[in-house]
Amino acid sequence: MSDAIPVDSVGIVTPQIALFETPLALSCGQALSSYQLIYETYGTLNERASNAILVCHALSGDHHAAGYHTMADGSRESKPGWWDSAIGPGKAIDTNHFFVISLNNLGGCCGSTGPTSINPETKQVWGADFPIVTVEDWVESQARLADKLGIKTFAAIVGGSLGGMQVLEWSIRFPDRIKAAVVIASAPKLSTQNIAFNEVARQSIRRDPDFFNGQYLDNNTVPTNGLGLARMLGHITYLSGDAMNAKFGRQMRHDSYQYNYDIEFEVESYLRYQGEAFTKRFDANTYMLMTKTLDYFDPAARANGNLAAVLKRAQCEFLLVSFTTDWRFSPERSEEIVNALIKAGKQVSYAKITSEGGHDAFLFPIPRYMTALNTFLTRVANRLATETN
Amino acid sequence: MSDAIPVDSVGIVTPQIALFETPLALSCGQALSSYQLIYETYGTLNERASNAILVCHALSGDHHAAGYHTMADGSRESKPGWWDSAIGPGKAIDTNHFFVISLNNLGGCCGSTGPTSINPETKQVWGADFPIVTVEDWVESQARLADKLGIKTFAAIVGGSLGGMQVLEWSIRFPDRIKAAVVIASAPKLSTQNIAFNEVARQSIRRDPDFFNGQYLDNNTVPTNGLGLARMLGHITYLSGDAMNAKFGRQMRHDSYQYNYDIEFEVESYLRYQGEAFTKRFDANTYMLMTKTLDYFDPAARANGNLAAVLKRAQCEFLLVSFTTDWRFSPERSEEIVNALIKAGKQVSYAKITSEGGHDAFLFPIPRYMTALNTFLTRVANRLATETN
Numbered sequence: 001m002s003d004a005i006p007v008d009s010v011g012i013v014t015p016q017i018a019l020f021e022t023p024l025a026l027s028c029g030q031a032l033s034s035y036q037l038i039y040e041t042y043g044t045l046n047e048r049a050s051n052a053i054l055v056c057h058a059l060s061g062d063h064h065a066a067g068y069h070t071m072a073d074g075s076r077e078s079k080p081g082w083w084d085s086a087i088g089p090g091k092a093i094d095t096n097h098f099f100v101i102s103l104n105n106l107g108g109c110c111g112s113t114g115p116t117s118i119n120p121e122t123k124q125v126w127g128a129d130f131p132i133v134t135v136e137d138w139v140e141s142q143a144r145l146a147d148k149l150g151i152k153t154f155a156a157i158v159g160g161s162l163g164g165m166q167v168l169e170w171s172i173r174f175p176d177r178i179k180a181a182v183v184i185a186s187a188p189k190l191s192t193q194n195i196a197f198n199e200v201a202r203q204s205i206r207r208d209p210d211f212f213n214g215q216y217l218d219n220n221t222v223p224t225n226g227l228g229l230a231r232m233l234g235h236i237t238y239l240s241g242d243a244m245n246a247k248f249g250r251q252m253r254h255d256s257y258q259y260n261y262d263i264e265f266e267v268e269s270y271l272r273y274q275g276e277a278f279t280k281r282f283d284a285n286t287y288m289l290m291t292k293t294l295d296y297f298d299p300a301a302r303a304n305g306n307l308a309a310v311l312k313r314a315q316c317e318f319l320l321v322s323f324t325t326d327w328r329f330s331p332e333r334s335e336e337i338v339n340a341l342i343k344a345g346k347q348v349s350y351a352k353i354t355s356e357g358g359h360d361a362f363l364f365p366i367p368r369y370m371t372a373l374n375t376f377l378t379r380v381a382n383r384l385a386t387e388t389n
Numbered sequence: 390m391s392d393a394i395p396v397d398s399v400g401i402v403t404p405q406i407a408l409f410e411t412p413l414a415l416s417c418g419q420a421l422s423s424y425q426l427i428y429e430t431y432g433t434l435n436e437r438a439s440n441a442i443l444v445c446h447a448l449s450g451d452h453h454a455a456g457y458h459t460m461a462d463g464s465r466e467s468k469p470g471w472w473d474s475a476i477g478p479g480k481a482i483d484t485n486h487f488f489v490i491s492l493n494n495l496g497g498c499c500g501s502t503g504p505t506s507i508n509p510e511t512k513q514v515w516g517a518d519f520p521i522v523t524v525e526d527w528v529e530s531q532a533r534l535a536d537k538l539g540i541k542t543f544a545a546i547v548g549g550s551l552g553g554m555q556v557l558e559w560s561i562r563f564p565d566r567i568k569a570a571v572v573i574a575s576a577p578k579l580s581t582q583n584i585a586f587n588e589v590a591r592q593s594i595r596r597d598p599d600f601f602n603g604q605y606l607d608n609n610t611v612p613t614n615g616l617g618l619a620r621m622l623g624h625i626t627y628l629s630g631d632a633m634n635a636k637f638g639r640q641m642r643h644d645s646y647q648y649n650y651d652i653e654f655e656v657e658s659y660l661r662y663q664g665e666a667f668t669k670r671f672d673a674n675t676y677m678l679m680t681k682t683l684d685y686f687d688p689a690a691r692a693n694g695n696l697a698a699v700l701k702r703a704q705c706e707f708l709l710v711s712f713t714t715d716w717r718f719s720p721e722r723s724e725e726i727v728n729a730l731i732k733a734g735k736q737v738s739y740a741k742i743t744s745e746g747g748h749d750a751f752l753f754p755i756p757r758y759m760t761a762l763n764t765f766l767t768r769v770a771n772r773l774a775t776e777t778n
Binding site: 132191192193195196202232233241244249250257267272295 | 416417418520521578579580581582584585586588589591592593595596597598614615618621622624625628630633634636637638639646648649650653654656657660661664677681684685687
């Protein structure tokens with residue numbers, strides 16, 4: 001990607017693995033007797049272990065949020081992490097001040113225990129037998145990782161989309177372990193339409209004969225058709241209609257219509273490519289599982305739908321961020337959280353960012369967005385400095 | 390469905406078939422040497438053959454727009470036509486005044502020549518070899534049907550969604566054969582997002598191993614998995630997010646989460662049911678074809694994207710109708726047509742109807758919508774009466 005490491009990069013990073021031997025009871029009733037989490041850290045943990053920021057990933061994210069695994073050119077490994085634009089020295093999440101932790105969640109397919117791991121009891125690949133995990137389970141497992149790293153309280157926890165749901169859950173579940181919560185392009189629960197799109201994605205995978213009810217690895221295959229289809233659909237929902245129009249419009253592959261089912265419009269080519277590329281890096285069972293994790297999240301259900309009542313427990317201050325053209329988790333969904341926080345008497349800042357980028361905008365270094373994030377976290381850093389003195 | 394025919398129904402109707410032996414040259418360069426169109430009529434054609442209204446159907450519509458095929462209870466045939474709420478004596482499209490024609494378009498699967506028909510040259514089912522037809526081809530074939538029925542000029546042509554595109558094409562292609570155009574919940578061309586959803590639907594079908602590259606009937610099967618999936622996706626885009634929330638919310642199948650991939654939320658059940666039901670009445674090749682017909686429509690392309698320039702040819706008056714929560718063809722898309730018509734100096738009325746129904750709202754008898762339609766057509770009828778005197 002680059003010949004030299006940019007000066008504002010966290011540089012070369014090496015993922016680490018934490019092993020957990022204490023069983024983890026899951027929401028579904030099952031327990032994981034042991035498991036591992038893969039994670040990366042950027043910056044330096046201070047003596048009081050008070051400057052840690054946890055970054056929670058979204059549906060198809062992983063632990064590699066910033067820096068480079070190698071500088072070898074051309075390889076996938078030489079690409080910077082998925083949020084490199086926001087994490088680094090002098091960046092919005094400033095590693096000169098903070099010690100940043102980014103992990104791959106349980107059920108993932110990038111190094112943490114998940115459907116592609118070996119089930120210690122059967123010595124076989126888990127596959128579809130891997131239990132469905134919830135946001136609550138993730139937060140529990142993240143807290144254990146924090147324990148292992150000697151972090152009692154996070155200066156901040158930050159996440160976009162499904163990542164934002166984890167942040168919200170942290171604020172409710174461990175109010176004394178989080179000082180600031182940054183919830184980006186998220187929602188307090190999925191809408192019916194969100195669930196419906198997830199169900200179509202799951203059906204795409206399940207109806208692929210290569211899925212074998214989730215035991216495809218035992219059959220030496222992967223459901224590329226179904227997973228690719230799910231990703232194509234996902235992509236449409238991540239982009240705004242305006243952004244798609246601006247990027248592809250009705251650009252054609254040929255000078256005139258061909259009147260067949262080959263690629264006629266460039267957007268078809270783009271979607272097919274995105275779908276195929278995804279199947280090379282992501283596991284279908286993990287994708288299925290993550291969509292269910294999204295579906296199940298609904299903290300307000302613990303108080304008969306009263307989100308403010310549930311958020312009463314939170315003790316941290318909040319920054320909510322939404323993007324104008326995001327129709328997967330529209331600004332209104334962030335505002336539901338903002339309004340519940342106000343009702344619950346919490347400290348909340350809210351930035352609605354103008355962007356054509358749709359839901360994906362949360363991954364982009366939009367100046368006003370980065371400034372909002374940095375301003376909020378600078379205040380957190382300044383407070384830390386005061387406390388230390 | 391009903392024991393007695395409602396008084397405002399057109400009653401029992403019998404589909405008719407028109408055979409055409411003159412070859413039809415298609416946009417794709419191929420020609421159909423002969424073909425048939427199935428159609429229904431409601432009301433009575435007046436002596437001057439001046440009171441005919443053509444109804445053009447949308448993606449999955451057919452010729453059975455009003456009345457009943459039989460009163461036998463319980464059978465699918467005893468259901469009223471898809472637009473029975475709008476067509477009948479005293480209804481918005483009043484059969485006391487108008488002679489209404491509704492046909493199944495070429496390439497369809499409900500009785501007109503299409504992929505499930507026999508190719509006269511090979512004596513085999515056409516299947517995927519059936520040529521892709523365009524809105525232009527449909528309008529040409531509809532004009533021939535009009536010729537056969539002795540109708541030189543339509544009092545009005547009416548259609549929603551893809552049907553509205555046919556109306557628009559009529560106004561441009563045969564300006565002297567249409568006096569009034571009613572374009573409902575439509576667009577002058579698909580957006581990139583529209584094309585993208587169509588492509589995912591097509592890929593759903595094509596990736597089903599039972600599709601056999603479109604020759605599934607030769608293989609004694611049908612791609613129910615893929616077609617069902619395409620329909621599930623379609624349904625999400627026909628409904629507004631608000632309507633889905635109102636109808637299903639997060640209603641669960643069981644008292645608590647089951648943490649598996651069976652039906653957890655009722656909306657999942659609804660989508661699966663809709664998908665499956667559709668596969669019993671619709672042909673996958675026709676579905677593929679109709680999505681391409683949508684993709685290709687772009688009359689403004691004939692004048693370097695200048696829709697107003699193309700619409701200059703039109704001589705009829707227009708009524709445009711859109712629905713507030715339609716996100717497949719949003720009000721802005723109808724307004725593009727309205728603005729082009731104003732620029733072209735045409736007579737145009739426009740009604741934006743408040744509805745939670747999303748794109749599907751065009752099928753519902755929303756009072757303000759029906760009134761707008763009826764008011765416009767009453768003016769057409771009054772003018773006819775004056776001309777007759």
